[in-house]
Amino acid sequence: xxxxxxxxxxxxxxxxxxxxxxxxxxDFQATTMFWYRQFPKQSLMLMxxxxxxxxxxxxxxxxxxxxLINHASLTLSTLTVTSAHPExxxxxxxxxxxxxxxxxxxxxxGTRLTVV
Amino acid sequence: xxxxxxxxxxxxxxxGAIVSLNCTYSNSAFQYFMWYRxxxxxxPELLMYTYSSGNKEDGRFTAQxxxxxxxxxxxxxxxxxxxxxxxxxxxxxxxxxxxxxGAGTRLAVHP
Numbered sequence: 001x002x003x004x005x006x007x008x009x010x011x012x013x014x015x016x017x018x019x020x021x022x023x024x025x026x027d028f029q030a031t032t033m034f035w036y037r038q039f040p041k042q043s044l045m046l047m048x049x050x051x052x053x054x055x056x057x058x059x060x061x062x063x064x065x066x067x068l069i070n071h072a073s074l075t076l077s078t079l080t081v082t083s084a085h086p087e088x089x090x091x092x093x094x095x096x097x098x099x100x101x102x103x104x105x106x107x108x109x110g111t112r113l114t115v116v
Numbered sequence: 117x118x119x120x121x122x123x124x125x126x127x128x129x130x131x132g133a134i135v136s137l138n139c140t141y142s143n144s145a146f147q148y149f150m151w152y153r154x155x156x157x158x159x160p161e162l163l164m165y166t167y168s169s170g171n172k173e174d175g176r177f178t179a180q181x182x183x184x185x186x187x188x189x190x191x192x193x194x195x196x197x198x199x200x201x202x203x204x205x206x207x208x209x210x211x212x213x214x215x216x217x218g219a220g221t222r223l224a225v226h227p
Contacts, residue, residue, distance in 0.1 A: 006159070034214060041124070043204060043219045044160070093159050097213065105215060107152075107159035 002028045004096050006108025013084055013115055021079045021111045023094030029074035030096035034105065035067070038091040050077055084115040117142050122205055122218025131227050135192040139205035139218045142186065148208035149181050150215065151190045153201045160204055163190070195225045 003026040013019050023033060032051050036044040048064075050056040050071035058064045066088075068080040077096075081088055091112055095105040122139040129135055137151075148167055152160035164179040166172045166188075172179045180189040188205055205218040 004159075032213070041222075043122075043217045046214055046216070049214055091157070095159075095215070104162060104165065107161065110157070110159045112157065 002026075002096075002098065002104075002106045004030075004094065004106045004108045006094055006111055008111060009109060010112045011114070013113070015085055015115055016083055018080055018082045019084055019113060021081075021092055021094070021113075023077045023079070023096065023108050025075050025096045025098070025106075028096075028098040030077070031074065031099050032097045032105075033071055033077040034095045034097075035069060035077075035079050036093045036095070038093060038110075040091075044093060047079075081113065084113070086115045089113055089115045119143060119209070119216050120205060120207055120218040123221055124219045126222040126224060128224045128226065129195055131195060131197060131225055133195050133225070135195050135199070135223060135225075137190040137192075137203050137205070137221050137223070139188045140186055141188070141207050143207075143209070144183070144186065146207040146209060148213075149179070149188045150206040150208070151177075151179055151188075152204040152206060152217075154204060154220065155201045163203075195223075197225050197227055200224050 005024045007022045035047045038044050047062045048056045048058045056069035071077040093110040095107045097105045150165040151163045154160040166179045169183045176193045178191040202220040202222050204220040206215040
């Protein structure tokens with residue numbers, strides 16, 4: 001399957017700082033990227049959907065000013081957690097879907113964020 | 117009612133057993149159904165996807181969709197310890213074809 005690279009895999013930051021997570025499609029052009037959040041032993045909760053060159057569409061209850069998503073190119077999307085707090089500690093995962101692919105989405109390896 | 121319901125388990129089976137993992141969904145308009153496998157602290161990887169009703173087989177894995185009862189299943193034959201993971205069912209929904217996941221079933225295959 002296609003390769004999606006997510007970086008960093010783990011990050012620890014201080015409360016009040018911002019953290020940027022990158023998601024890259026390595027061997028295909030990703031017209032749509034999704035960002036998920038996953039708590040321990042729970043399923044993936046979709047946070048937002050982004051299409052290249054457009055503003056992200058956020059799911060209900062997700063603060064768009066806190067979780068900034070940028071999808072500036074067909075191979076890169078970023079999620080910035082602004083003014084992070086301990087309750088933002090979680091596993092964040094991106095997925096990407098290519099052009100001409102209506103269904104298959106490939107996932108990154110995830111980022112473990114710990115806010116102290 | 118959640119759009120996709122899945123028993124979180126855990127499910128523990130001996131090596132070589134046949135495993136049956138199941139989900140139900142609420143919206144009869146869903147057409148694409150996926151199964152993902154997720155190892156601890158890793159992103160999910162796509163195992164199989166099916167369109168509409170019917171069966172799809174890939175090696176030891178068989179995905180089955182019964183649209184009349186809104187029921188999707190994944191069968192694993194001759195299960196191996198390396199199959200121990202969380203299995204997530206998902207449906208494709210909406211204009212952006214976003215994925216809606218079930219809770220995930222934790223499977224442990226013991227030697």
